[in-house]
Amino acid sequence: MKPIPLHFTWDYNDVDRAFWAEHLEGWLPRRIIDAHIHVSSARYRTEPVTEQMRRQYWVNEVSAPMDGPTADHCIRTVFPERKVTCVAFGHASLAFDIEAANEYTRTECLKRGWHSLAVLRPEWSAERVARELAKPGVLGLKPYYSLISRDPGTRDRHLDADIFDFLPHHVLEVANERGAWVTLHVPKADRLGHPANIRQIRQLRERYPDVVLVIAHLGRSYTEPHAREGIPPLADDPGLYWDVSATFNPASFRVAMRHIGPERLLWGTDNPVFFMRGRREWRGRTYFNRTSGDFHFNRNEHEPPDVEAKYTLYTYEALKTLKDVCAELGVGREGVQAIFHDNAEGLMQSVLDAKRARGEQ
Numbered sequence: 001m002k003p004i005p006l007h008f009t010w011d012y013n014d015v016d017r018a019f020w021a022e023h024l025e026g027w028l029p030r031r032i033i034d035a036h037i038h039v040s041s042a043r044y045r046t047e048p049v050t051e052q053m054r055r056q057y058w059v060n061e062v063s064a065p066m067d068g069p070t071a072d073h074c075i076r077t078v079f080p081e082r083k084v085t086c087v088a089f090g091h092a093s094l095a096f097d098i099e100a101a102n103e104y105t106r107t108e109c110l111k112r113g114w115h116s117l118a119v120l121r122p123e124w125s126a127e128r129v130a131r132e133l134a135k136p137g138v139l140g141l142k143p144y145y146s147l148i149s150r151d152p153g154t155r156d157r158h159l160d161a162d163i164f165d166f167l168p169h170h171v172l173e174v175a176n177e178r179g180a181w182v183t184l185h186v187p188k189a190d191r192l193g194h195p196a197n198i199r200q201i202r203q204l205r206e207r208y209p210d211v212v213l214v215i216a217h218l219g220r221s222y223t224e225p226h227a228r229e230g231i232p233p234l235a236d237d238p239g240l241y242w243d244v245s246a247t248f249n250p251a252s253f254r255v256a257m258r259h260i261g262p263e264r265l266l267w268g269t270d271n272p273v274f275f276m277r278g279r280r281e282w283r284g285r286t287y288f289n290r291t292s293g294d295f296h297f298n299r300n301e302h303e304p305p306d307v308e309a310k311y312t313l314y315t316y317e318a319l320k321t322l323k324d325v326c327a328e329l330g331v332g333r334e335g336v337q338a339i340f341h342d343n344a345e346g347l348m349q350s351v352l353d354a355k356r357a358r359g360e361q
């Protein structure tokens with residue numbers, strides 16, 4: 001069959017169809033929640049992506065904003081006969097008009113029965129945060145360290161910030177009072193295992209226990225050493241949740257499954273980036289993305305054309321890896337159902353119940 005265009009340069013072809021039929025069709029639950037997806041529009045970009053930015057970081061080259069209708073189309077194509085709903089947010093970048101982009105994401109989600117998180121500007125007042133959280137369809141906040149202040153030269157200017165620098169206490173007080181959802185992408189080059197992250201997440205949980213805190217990307221545990229350093233120290237907290245998005249290292253999944261367990265993991269894709277085709281290789285504390293597209297990051301690292309022709313979507317590779325780890329560790333239907341739907345659904349309902357009790361939607 002003819003390939004179906006997905007988003008950006010990605011498409012959906014016969015390799016993907018066969019992969020779905022062989023590995024995923026019989027395994028994925030009927031109802032799915034993608035708890036980490038970016039829905040935005042290039043319309044709200046206030047500054048163009050420069051050549052320098054493109055070369056700096058692979059995500060910059062492949063994360064063209066995906067609008068609501070495109071996200072909907074991609075999900076229907078990639079997950080046939082599944083009912084997929086989303087917890088979506090825009091691009092956490094000051095190269096966007098954050099307020100307008102948040103409003104776009106929110107209304108696109110509302111149209112489809114999805115929910116959104118508002119990208120948080122740390123300088124917002126408590127009142128401004130409360131107003132954002134009261135809007136229909138908004139579950140919570142998406143803070144990010146690069147929103148501390150603008151630096152067009154690098155996205156990492158604030159990488160070593162502390163969590164409370166970009167998720168300040170006055171914001172957490174409002175979020176706690178309202179039982180709002182916060183998806184936290186942890187800072188620091190050392191990722192989750194950095195002692196300041198461990199300490200501050202514990203503090204956050206202690207001081208703001210009613211915040212629905214979700215650690216994004218398993219704390220950026222893209223490699224096994226990062227998973228081993230960061231996950232166990234926080235895994236015992238029964239009120240802490242973790243999304244597996246963008247992580248498809250089998251060793252990281254094993255650490256997460258053993259220490260956290262399926263009852264506190266949420267599935268997410270981090271799409272549109274993971275519509276990329278190919279596979280990832282891990283090299284100690286780093287990784288390398290193999291893909292058939294032609295980008296700065298893979299220019300000199302192509303595999304033979306017949307190998308690249310067999311690449312499927314990263315989204316599918318991630319799902320297959322999760323499936324294999326579930327089988328290996330004896331995670332059955334109930335656990336799979338929890339990861340893909342029930343856990344996120346439960347958290348979402350707790351936020352929505354609190355909103356309804358306040359007379360909001």
Ligand SMILES: [Zn+2]
Pocket residue numbers: 036038270
């Ligand atoms: Zn993301």
